[in-house]
Amino acid sequence: MPQLRKDPIVDQWVVIAAERGHRPTDFKPEAEPPSSGFCPFCPGNESRTPPEIMAIGRNGTAPNTPGWKVRVIPNKYPALAIEGGLNRQGYGMFDMMNGVGAHEVIVESPDHQWQFAEAPLEDIRDVLIAYRERIVDLHRDPRFRYSLVFRNYGVRAGASLAHPHSQLISIAVMPRRVKDELKAARDYFAHKERCIFCDIINQELMLNERVVVQNEHFLALSPFAARFPYELSIFPRRHRHDYTLMSDEEIWGLAHIMRNVLKRVKEALNNPAYNFMLHTAPYPNPRPGRPEYWGTLALDFHWHIEIVPRLTRVAGFEWGTGFYINPVAPEASTKVLREVEIKE
Numbered sequence: 207m208p209q210l211r212k213d214p215i216v217d218q219w220v221v222i223a224a225e226r227g228h229r230p231t232d233f234k235p236e237a238e239p240p241s242s243g244f245c246p247f248c249p250g251n252e253s254r255t256p257p258e259i260m261a262i263g264r265n266g267t268a269p270n271t272p273g274w275k276v277r278v279i280p281n282k283y284p285a286l287a288i289e290g291g292l293n294r295q296g297y298g299m300f301d302m303m304n305g306v307g308a309h310e311v312i313v314e315s316p317d318h319q320w321q322f323a324e325a326p327l328e329d330i331r332d333v334l335i336a337y338r339e340r341i342v343d344l345h346r347d348p349r350f351r352y353s354l355v356f357r358n359y360g361v362r363a364g365a366s367l368a369h370p371h372s373q374l375i376s377i378a379v380m381p382r383r384v385k386d387e388l389k390a391a392r393d394y395f396a397h398k399e400r401c402i403f404c405d406i407i408n409q410e411l412m413l414n415e416r417v418v419v420q421n422e423h424f425l426a427l428s429p430f431a432a433r434f435p436y437e438l439s440i441f442p443r444r445h446r447h448d449y450t451l452m453s454d455e456e457i458w459g460l461a462h463i464m465r466n467v468l469k470r471v472k473e474a475l476n477n478p479a480y481n482f483m484l485h486t487a488p489y490p491n492p493r494p495g496r497p498e499y500w501g502t503l504a505l506d507f508h509w510h511i512e513i514v515p516r517l518t519r520v521a522g523f524e525w526g527t528g529f530y531i532n533p534v535a536p537e538a539s540t541k542v543l544r545e546v547e548i549k550e
């Protein structure tokens with residue numbers, strides 16, 4: 207019998223329709239490489255990208271030349287424009303504003319074949335540090351309310367270039383999904399004086415049905431109301447609201463669990479396309495007339511990374527209703543992912 211499950215954070219119902227007995231091999235998702243040929247992210251081609259914003263690992267080499275380990279550049283085809291005011295206006299009953307924002311690319315390695323699931327931990331740490339630096343730096347722009355870091359791997363996940371990279375978008379409005387999470391976390395805290403994410407983490411550790419892997423600082427689990435098969439969330443085990451406040455030791459722990467989990471996904475599901483998204487605290491800029499708006503943010507929100515392997519396609523029912531049918535019970539996907547042998 208299919209089950210309806212509710213995500214306690216964003217109050218969203220999901221259909222867990224597991225009776226058809228999907229095995230991991232029933233999905234045929236291998237991440238096809240995007241078109242080959244000239245690669246603007248490979249070393250030696252730095253002049254073919256917009257000028258670099260920052261780089262990690264340069265040992266005296268000049269910007270926009272080879273010698274970097276991680277390189278951050280503006281997206282050549284940005285979804286949003288960096289220049290200009292917000293220019294909020296009404297148009298009859300409608301609201302409009304300029305599409306202002308930052309859209310950056312984090313090139314994760316000079317090696318075109320580099321893989322998150324296989325890389326040395328130091329490489330992954332450098333990528334995670336680049337995320338942190340960029341989120342912190344963009345906070346200095348008072349127009350921005352939120353920075354979202356995400357990674358599209360494989361054509362089916364939206365990647366248009368094969369060279370390993372992630373992206374960051376800073377925007378002047380709060381994204382809906384993040385807003386829902388923030389509001390739910392704040393409401394829960396107002397009632398219980400506890401973090402809803404900490405409560406979920408404690409319960410999942412106690413039940414031990416959906417925890418895939420854990421280390422000293424982090425755990426990865428399949429959410430109770432996972433929207434997609436093999437969806438995962440990574441949380442800091444101790445309460446932390448802001449990704450950018452991570453200690454160096456915690457960054458190692460995150461590098462470790464990210465590689466571990468992505469390796470499990472790769473092995474169990476034949477190298478699927480996937481997306482991951484970092485949900486950290488917003489920029490708590492003062493809001494006109496609502497000085498207390500972010501008053502409990504540091505206590506109520508808990509940053510996390512959501513990983514979604516792209517195994518199924520969202521279709522009419524999802525578009526029409528906003529809720530999801532997941533053909534694999536999270537307990538079943540947890541079991542499959544736990545059984546992957548990882549040599550570290």
Ligand SMILES: [Zn+2]
Nearest residue numbers: 245248318369
């Ligand atoms: Zn390349």
Ligand SMILES: [Zn+2]
Nearest residue numbers: 401404445508
């Ligand atoms: Zn918490």
Ligand SMILES: [Zn+2]
Nearest residue numbers: 387485510512
């Ligand atoms: Zn989230």
